[in-house]
Amino acid sequence: MRRRTFAASLGAAAVATTAVPAMAHAKTSGHCEDAYTWRTAVINGGGYVPGIVFNETEADVIYARTDIGGMYRWQEPTQTWKPLLDWVGADQWGYTGVVSVATDPVETSRVYAAVGTYTNDWDPNNGAVLYSDDYGDTWGVAELPFKQGGNMPGRGMGERLAVDPADNAVVYLGTPNGNGLWRSTDHGRNWAEVEAFPNPGNFVQDPNNPYSDDNQGVIWVEFDQAGRIFVGVADPADPLYVSEDRGQTWAPVPGAAAIGSADGNKTIPKQAAIDHVNGHLFIVTSWDPGPYNGGPASGDGGAVWRLDLADGTWTDITPAYNPAGRIPGFGGITVDRQRPGTLMAATQNNWGPDEVLFRSTDSGATWETSWDLVAGADGSQQRTDRFTMDASGSEWLTFGNSDQGTQYAVKHGWMIDALSIDPFNSDRIMWGTGATIWGTEQLTAWDAQGPLVGEDGAGNPVALPVERFTVAVRAEGVEETSIQDIAALGGTVVSAVGDLGGFVQNDLGKAGKQIRNPDWSSGRSVDFAALNPSIVVGTGDVHGDVDGHVAVSVDRGATWLTTARVEGVAKDGNGGTVAVSADGSVIVWSPGNGTTAPVYSTDLGQTWKPVEGLPAGAKVRADRVRASRWYAYFAGVFYTSGDGARKFADTGATGLPPEGDVDFRAVPGKRGHLWLAGGNTPDEVDPVYGMWRSTDGGATWKRVRDFDTADAVGFGKSRGRGYPAIYASAKSGGQAGIWRSTDEGRSWQRINDDANQWAWTGKAISGDPQVYGRVYIATNGRGMIYGDIAD
Structure with missing residues (x-):
């Protein structure tokens, strides 16, 4: 294979994103120049947030990526998000489609963004990796020789970018369309293909559709504490690879082919998370890359798997129960760094009556749901929930609807690929949807609630009383409308x-x-x-x-x-x-x-x-x-x-x-x-x-x-x-x-x-x-x- 290398572009000097008046003229007006103050009209969200990334070694360093609206950094004192890519100009508009984000666990001020909006001819430019040494306040640009799809199917998978914690100068990037796995050894300034990586992926959702005909490619990169590198690939027959020598050689993970199907439907490993204390790699799969489609014609369309990193044992830990019926597929997965063995996963496109968040405190042996249904004596169903959705400040999230039985006007969301528990605070979780970011700082109240459904004296199922906690909008500052x-x-x-x-x-x-x-x-x-x-x-x-x-x-x-x-x-x-x-x-x-x-x-x-x-x-x-x-x-x-x-x-x-x-x-x-x-x-x-x-x-x-x-x-x-x-x-x-x-x-x-x-x-x-x-x-x-x- 021919080695492909390239240098950062001549425009790679840091670009300021602070408001500095820098005026230019078509003709001199003769009047004094007016400096401007710029703001965004508040809607709070309004678009798809496919990724929320917490830094694992510095508290409150959090980034959110969007599919067409750039990238944001959390501001803890104000509980708001700051836009980081407003400097992107018209000639490189595709840089506002953010495919992946990586925040450095060693030098926490470093952050990277893989950008490029479309892999087809809708975007005339190739993609890039943006790199910053100051939490995203200024950026450099390393141009890529191929396109990336921040607004293409599969944009909620990943993260495709990852920083090697053993040598943070090394950054990996998974790419679509046969471009394979790429690596930088100088903090994202220069990139080259990892020639030894053997599988660029082969999964194509719809080869006859110019929007969804991508080979989804190399999906995500994870590091365990032993220094091994795990890479997920969109290949149902061969979905997981590992390197034990810092990326010099790669091998398929034994037994991984089992995760490539659910009820006979071919599936791909959309996301992964590692529990370092218990030595578990968790993977969620789905029958297509998302984020739009519901489940397959029959059977479940996704699963949750656990790999024991010590002995290589695979265990199917898919929740046995979904109150809405079969599982259409999974979106996000996250683990609790403060409580080893605790993890959560989200269904994707469980359209009616709502998405389900699953939570386990025993490494996936058992699961609880965020809501459940109970059949009444008259045959109607009653819904019982663990938390209340507070849409204050974003009342439009009802979309003009009112609660209708089990179908609530304000939903957990849809297209939930971004799902992240704060590594420093077990009570804080955020998840992104097709419209907003939800979050709470009361998450562990879930574990004290007990089951949502029990039985009465006659053995009939009944809803059990629980003290609900509150989930509210956490999208203030994110403005992602067109x-x-x-x-x-x-x-x-x-x-x-x-x-x-x-x-x-x-x-x-x-x-x-x-x-x-x-x-x-x-x-x-x-x-x-x-x-x-x-x-x-x-x-x-x-x-x-x-x-x-x-x-x-x-x-x-x-x-x-x-x-x-x-x-x-x-x-x-x-x-x-x-x-x-x-x-x-x-x-x-x-x-x-x-x-x-x-x-x-x-x-x-x-x-x-x-x-x-x-x-x-x-x-x-x-x-x-x-x-x-x-x-x-x-x-x-x-x-x-x-x-x-x-x-x-x-x-x-x-x-x-x-x-x-x-x-x-x-x-x-x-x-x-x-x-x-x-x-x-x-x-x-x-x-x-x-x-x-x-x-x-x-x-x-x-x-x-x-x-x-x-x-x-x-x-x-x-x-x-x-x-x-x-x-x-x-x-x-x-x-x-x-x-x-x-x-x-x-x-x-x-x-x-x-x-x-x-x-x-x-x-x-x-x-x-x-x-x-x-x-x-x-x-x-x-x-x-x-x-x-x-x-």
Whole structure:
């Protein structure tokens, strides 16, 4: 095998993540530069947290990794998380998908992150290992010659990164897609493949699907106290290897093939944990890499195994009982360092009525469940629980539901791969879900509760009383939503949010109210009537088959009305875009299915009529001053309407991007003023990509030459009484950033700095109509960022 080596990239110098003003200009404005303070609008979580890693030799050093939103460090004094990868810029946006984290047990300030969001062509760049010597405050970058999948199937397995406690300069990395096991001998600066490692894995979930056709590869690395290195591989027939000579030679672990099936279903070793005192290696398996699928068609889809490290004996310690029936597969596993023999495991995608946390205090010989069911005399089932779920601060975690029998509105979670007991505190556990982080500091109360179910005098099963402890949200500071659109009303901000629908926030320091009517799986677009901001509209992909895609509020988002469905528009993936006239009398919706032309309504969406003159997929906006004036764009053609969106006509404008993701916005208080951003990417044939403006209702356009490329444009309060401040997510002179103009676009100032880039910010941007200088930025995984001029 040819040896593959590489050096850290030239950009491997430490990158500061503290807020240091570092401004750049497209043109000098003549005004003093404004330093900005940046914050994140609070939702608390909102996305998948597949890994939580505690340092085992320094208390309270804890890291959480996310699939698209970067990485965080726990701050014990405030009980909050600090983002560590906000410095990642647009050109390397894939670095915000974190595949694995390793925290050094010897020099505890050292930490590593394996990054890269997609292994397919969705991410144009290869992956990397980030290394830090100061708990993640600054980072270096070691580029890899292959891709990694922080947002691919299997991202909750691992950890794929591990530091050798006998020589902490040595760090291992397991990789997907046949790339094998890699090793650094200089604290992550340089990497090379471990040529002696014999098995790169072979498990592929679905070879016919470009998203789930990865060979899951080398999954995790663990060290025992004898210095042996154990490596889990996605190969059901040969899933575990060991080295007894510090990684020079490797051999399959005898008997390990037994863990490669559960009830006849092929399984892979998703995670492992070692009890050093008792000499046990624990492994959880699952029938697929997760995190989405339920169990296989029949039988159990996973197991828990124990390997005695002294004599090599394997024991199947899978819990014999799951209150929800068969086990779909397992997610996370963790051991208690303070109480040898105590371990916990979580089911994965036990969709109804809830996931189950299993706990054993005798090395897996017996297990207790976090909840159980008891059949009543009338045949109904009663649920009994060990703990109460407290969603305070994240009330949206009900997702608009209420408790229905055994199905609780607030669940233990789903997609539970991150499951970690604090190695210094047996009472503290945290686990990550597809939406948040849960935790408690009362975990050992479980052991005093006894069984949840017993028998009455007649031998019938009954729920036994237990004193419940409390599990609460531990996601404060983690903001991992993908913002699709922003409507800043002034004092109220409405956002369309991927996976969560949307939020209405009057206080950006609180999660606010989730838009639940209609029930959006993902929000796509929001708008408000410029002359009557009490009227707000939004659209999204809907769950059910009754409600329309469009939602309407007449009280600034306090309450929402559902609208009628449009025939031929399916619920999933078709939210499209929505706009409302300046006076709120007309709503235009352009479905996202690409086959249905825009429709308009004059009765708040109760009925819809087809718009004349526009193709399917056209984006439509309302003039912010004249209620009758509307605009639309599609494939390089610009349209206008003067009759309240009933009929549109081509303006004949030329020079606009004929393809690519393009958006445009109308300027508040300025009739006929429009700004347009977007186009096709520079690596395509004949790229047209940038920013244009029109002052005559779209009849003619002038390119804004300051920008090489541009993705989003929006407006906020002017500096005085002049033209509104203009904000853009764009690139000028090769510098991507957030730009502001206070003089109608004659000059621009970059208002963010290299420490605050948030990867890709091109979906939407808006200023505030009442607060000069405030800007709201949509990110793809770091929530809604907002900035104010620093005092």
